[in-house]
Amino acid sequence: MRSVRDFFAGVGFFFQGLGWVARNGRWWLFGLIPALIAFAIYVAALVYLGNNAIELANWMTPFADTWGWRDAFRVMIAIVVFVGGLALAVVTFTAITLVIGEPFYEKLSATVDVVPGYEELPWWRTLPRSIRDSLVTLGWVLLITIPLFFLGFIPVVGQTVIPVIGAAVSGFFLTVELTTLSMERRGLARKQRFALLRGNKPAALGFGVVVFLLFLLPFVAVIAMPAAVAGAALLVRERLSPA
Template structure:
């Protein structure tokens, strides 16, 4: 429990850091805002066209007398699935869009505690690696969350156990995404990063779950994203990074 609370505390510290550095908070808002606009446009389009999408995926229901009701229900499920997918991919997409922004923000956080580990990496090389790692992480997320999404329609289980498991899974992978910048700076690749986070599950879950729950509040994801990046950097530097890699 102590590790979980410690993880929550790092998110609070990250928010405190950007509160003390409003210029960097505004800087970090740019990619989060761009991603939000893209997602909002996609969800609005899906809401307006859910019926057509439902008709397209259910051609077998053309001759059903109750096809209208059936396709309305299918359309609702499609929109809920789109909303669910947006929640679990928003951070990865925002980090991919904002790679240069968040790299600078993360470095600025580290500068307050001493020399920044690692050296400058070619932009395109780090961007492509970040996208590749994000896609791999997304595959893992979908493998775990799609079954949970389906189980969510089961009475009682879907309203009690599934939301808790969903928050834990989503929270862990949010930590994976957010700590990637600071860990890559230390020369750690995806396999090594996962190993470190698994060995610090309490802190990783506490940090990610509180961010996941915070991001469920409309518009808060935009405001809190710079703080999440700053908190992840502090988490890596002071808690997760093995002593031999500290500079």
């Protein structure tokens, strides 16, 4: 019962973040800039993938050249390739946007969550760390979500259980990404951050799953990104702060 309450408390932090940016419209517009840049990059990449999916499927399946149903098979492979690219875009959007918008989101997060005694470092000093941590998190995401993607083709289970597991996994790692800024201001290293989130898994899942579901909607991901950063800062300050 407590886990359910904690899960919905986590959901509530996203809406608290939404309320914060709604009351501070200047920061919402400020946070849109890197999200729009990342969105434009992803749209261009997905359009390119869509236009070349058949050619990529042909290249991947030379063994099917003599099959009578090769065209239908390759169309199916092309669809799988595009859907896989779309899924990858969803799970990496936050990491890429945070890397692009490091100075933007650091300021936004620090405004929401003021940590006494913290001295902000220049963005060029924190950028390498941000890229390194994002790559580590992305590695864990791919390690788990790629098998889940293929398990999704199993009848019944793939259309019911697997999407739920996938949303939970993706949601947890979105919370990992979004809470990094606030946790680092408290001097927490990557292993400490993971341990803290695992110890508060229901709240971490509640926050991350609602963000993940919203990020499935293309332009909503752009609009919601500043709210997600603000909500993560509130989550850390009120729920996850070790001090």
